[in-house]
Amino acid sequence: MVRTVYIRTFGCQMNVHDSEKILGVLQKEGYSETEDPRKADLIIFNTCSIRQRAEHKFYSELGRVKSYKKRRSKIQIAIAGCIAQHEGENIFKKAPYVDFIFGPQNIHMLKDLTSGRTAPVAIKDNPEIVITDLPAKRADGVKAWVTIMYGCNNFCSYCIVPYTRGRERSRPSENIYSEVAELADKGYKEITLLGQNVNSYRSDIDFPGLLRRLDRVGGIERIRFVTSHPGDLSGELIKAMSGLSKVCEHIHLPMQSGSSNILRLMNRGYTYDDYIRKVSSLREKVPGISITSDIIAGFPGETEDDHLLTIEALKEIEFDGIFAFKFSPRPGTRAAEMRGHLPEEVKSERLSQILEVQEEITEIKNRSLEGTIQEILIEGGSETDMEKLTGRTRTNKIVNIPKIDVEKGSIISVEITKGRKHSLEGRPIKK
Numbered sequence: 001m002v003r004t005v006y007i008r009t010f011g012c013q014m015n016v017h018d019s020e021k022i023l024g025v026l027q028k029e030g031y032s033e034t035e036d037p038r039k040a041d042l043i044i045f046n047t048c049s050i051r052q053r054a055e056h057k058f059y060s061e062l063g064r065v066k067s068y069k070k071r072r073s074k075i076q077i078a079i080a081g082c083i084a085q086h087e088g089e090n091i092f093k094k095a096p097y098v099d100f101i102f103g104p105q106n107i108h109m110l111k112d113l114t115s116g117r118t119a120p121v122a123i124k125d126n127p128e129i130v131i132t133d134l135p136a137k138r139a140d141g142v143k144a145w146v147t148i149m150y151g152c153n154n155f156c157s158y159c160i161v162p163y164t165r166g167r168e169r170s171r172p173s174e175n176i177y178s179e180v181a182e183l184a185d186k187g188y189k190e191i192t193l194l195g196q197n198v199n200s201y202r203s204d205i206d207f208p209g210l211l212r213r214l215d216r217v218g219g220i221e222r223i224r225f226v227t228s229h230p231g232d233l234s235g236e237l238i239k240a241m242s243g244l245s246k247v248c249e250h251i252h253l254p255m256q257s258g259s260s261n262i263l264r265l266m267n268r269g270y271t272y273d274d275y276i277r278k279v280s281s282l283r284e285k286v287p288g289i290s291i292t293s294d295i296i297a298g299f300p301g302e303t304e305d306d307h308l309l310t311i312e313a314l315k316e317i318e319f320d321g322i323f324a325f326k327f328s329p330r331p332g333t334r335a336a337e338m339r340g341h342l343p344e345e346v347k348s349e350r351l352s353q354i355l356e357v358q359e360e361i362t363e364i365k366n367r368s369l370e371g372t373i374q375e376i377l378i379e380g381g382s383e384t385d386m387e388k389l390t391g392r393t394r395t396n397k398i399v400n401i402p403k404i405d406v407e408k409g410s411i412i413s414v415e416i417t418k419g420r421k422h423s424l425e426g427r428p429i430k431k
């Protein structure tokens with residue numbers, strides 16, 4: 001009997017990839033995916049708890065599916081991801097119509113959960129996760145995510161991840177290598193290695209060693225990785241980035257704040273000066289590298305001066321782009337208990353100042369690429385314009401070009417004709 005599953009994913013790439021694994025496991029059990037929750041036999045919410053807003057969004061969508069169940073009593077509703085892990089069976093109190101709950105470390109339990117052969121809450125710590133290779137139903141044929149490590153040991157004071165994703169664990173390099181080789185066989189061109197803190201990857205080899213090994217997989221053209229923690233960014237890694245031809249010239253290196261005082265309260269383990277030194281070294285040894293970052297506005301105790309240090313830092317460093325967020329207190333984290341929480345208006349005001357300063361920098365940086373030649377990997381048609389194709393530079397910038405006769409997955413050279421705030425325009429050139 002064919003059963004259908006609808007999955008709604010919130011949050012980071014880690015969650016997006018977990019959803020691919022969830023679908024991979026269910027496909028083996030005979031499920032097929034549907035885009036319409038009203039037709040599904042199984043509805044899964046893969047949730048995120050990084051900020052309050054993500055949680056709110058999930059709970060309001062969850063409320064909506066309650067009525068589906070009234071109409072078709074046989075459908076199953078399941079909660080996965082970080083809220084599932086953190087809340088466990090408390091979710092049943094809020095939403096008794098939920099059938100089962102499983103955390104990011106228990107995706108392998110799905111067969112037993114859907115059939116009711118096991119208790120409906122699967123949130124146990126699972127050290128075996130690194131050697132259990134789950135099938136993934138990947139959405140794209142060109143780019144693929146590959147998990148290299150699970151969990152996080154950093155305990156930044158604002159962050160809930162160590163509580164939802166558990167302790168840091170690295171997959172054996174052999175498992176990663178075979179997965180990447182298999183992806184290459186299937187025609188994938190680009191892989192992004194995933195982990196909360198990839199620089200502290202350590203199994204039989206370390207992260208630079210892993211990059212050296214994967215750089216030799218034929219067929220794969222580009223290797224990326226997220227996320228890097230500035231504290232663990234070694235000279236050895238910078239060397240690997242500069243020396244390995246497939247490793248792309250882009251790093252996402254969350255700074256969080258330009259004030260060393262706030263960085264200390266955040267338990268980040270580096271000062272602003274340490275951060276600047278890493279950025280200089282990256283720019284010196286990896287020419288043309290693009291650097292993106294995350295910033296938190298209005299951390300508890302952040303003074304106007306601290307905030308201005310962040311603004312100054314943005315101007316000094318000139319990131320290629322940032323994600324910025326208002327501080328959101330997460331129950332159970334140390335920052336939630338700290339003194340000096342700021343009013344919403346102050347956080348909003350600081351956030352908009354940060355975004356405004358950065359937007360201008362991003363646009364200037366993108367404009368400075370006009371006239372340059374870039375290699376782009378064609379991902380397919382543009383989402384906004386039927387007459388265009390979209391690709392990305394090695395530095396991870398989106399480039400739209402007029403439609404030409406090339407296959408998805410090709411790498412072509414383009415001249416950048418226009419730099420905009422969020423993307424570039426280009427025209428193909430003959431090499």
Ligand code: 5AD
Nearest residue numbers: 158159254294295296325326327328
């Ligand atoms: N409040 C606001 N932003 C947060 N982030 C993580 N936790 C919080 C929080 N409690 C941001 C950080 C991190 C990114 C993924 O989300 O900037 O790098």
Ligand code: SF4
Nearest residue numbers: 011012048049050082
């Ligand atoms: Fe990803 Fe963190 Fe959100 Fe979990 S809480 S989905 S790890 S961003």
